[in-house]
Amino acid sequence: MKVSRKLLSVTPEDNYLLVKTDGAQFQVYLLDENIIRIRGTFKDQFDTEESYALVKTAWDDQLDDLFKDERQKVAPLAIKAEDKGKEYLIAGPKYDLHINKEPFEFKITNKNGTVLHEDLAKRSFMQDDHGRSYHYTKMGDHNFFYGFGEKSGELNKFKRRMRMHNTDSLGWNATKSDPLYKMIPFYINLDASLNTATGMFYNNSYDSVFDMDSEHSNYWKRFSYFECDGGDIDLFFIGANG
Numbered sequence: 001m002k003v004s005r006k007l008l009s010v011t012p013e014d015n016y017l018l019v020k021t022d023g024a025q026f027q028v029y030l031l032d033e034n035i036i037r038i039r040g041t042f043k044d045q046f047d048t049e050e051s052y053a054l055v056k057t058a059w060d061d062q063l064d065d066l067f068k069d070e071r072q073k074v075a076p077l078a079i080k081a082e083d084k085g086k087e088y089l090i091a092g093p094k095y096d097l098h099i100n101k102e103p104f105e106f107k108i109t110n111k112n113g114t115v116l117h118e119d120l121a122k123r124s125f126m127q128d129d130h131g132r133s134y135h136y137t138k139m140g141d142h143n144f145f146y147g148f149g150e151k152s153g154e155l156n157k158f159k160r161r162m163r164m165h166n167t168d169s170l171g172w173n174a175t176k177s178d179p180l181y182k183m184i185p186f187y188i189n190l191d192a193s194l195n196t197a198t199g200m201f202y203n204n205s206y207d208s209v210f211d212m213d214s215e216h217s218n219y220w221k222r223f224s225y226f227e228c229d230g231g232d233i234d235l236f237f238i239g240a241n242g
Contacts (some may be wrong), residue, residue: 004125007101010081030077033093040233042127139222142193149184152177161214199238206230
């Protein structure tokens with residue numbers, strides 16, 4: 001089991017920050033004023049970029065020629081990490097990314113200091129002995145989750161555990177069947193107590209699972225998690241316009 005518990009270094013690269021921990025390493029981009037990319041791997045080197053899903057990028061991708069008519073190539077925003085003692089602060093135009101040193105975690109706030117995303121410290125990023133990777137997120141008390149592609153049941157997926165796998169499921173049960181035809185590893189997180197809504201997209205096409213507070217543990221505060229059978233934990237935090 002590999003777990004990111006402690007920050008080791010934050011290094012500026014050409015268009016991103018390279019963040020290394022005692023578990024995974026990460027590339028952090030400010031794609032634009034609303035989108036923060038956090039790409040994590042437990043390998044020694046990152047794999048070559050190769051995505052069928054992204055239509056807006058700020059890096060070279062092996063499929064750029066294939067998607068030359070659909071994909072928008074942009075210059076990322078300038079990015080700088082400021083050492084604040086217990087954390088590094090990456091200040092964006094609308095959102096700030098905090099990197100806690102120990103225990104390691106990412107936290108995203110707006111300019112008013114409202115927390116919009118926070119990892120589950122001491123368990124934020126993990127990889128098991130079978131190569132499955134996990135990203136754990138703290139949950140508020142009144143969260144609602146919408147998206148995930150074609151899913152049965154109520155619109156709000158709070159307390160659901162959903163498998164991301166495309167399958168031919170003719171005759172499926174409208175209340176409980178899972179998975180269905182189309183999976184999209186994206187959701188909107190509405191926190192009614194704070195009146196905030198943000199998007200989370202995981203750029204990963206492997207079979208995966210979203211658990212939105214279905215799993216319970218007395219050792220941890222309420223959490224959700226994303227689990228994938230392979231590939232990167234390639235997370236895009238999407239803020240709101242306006």
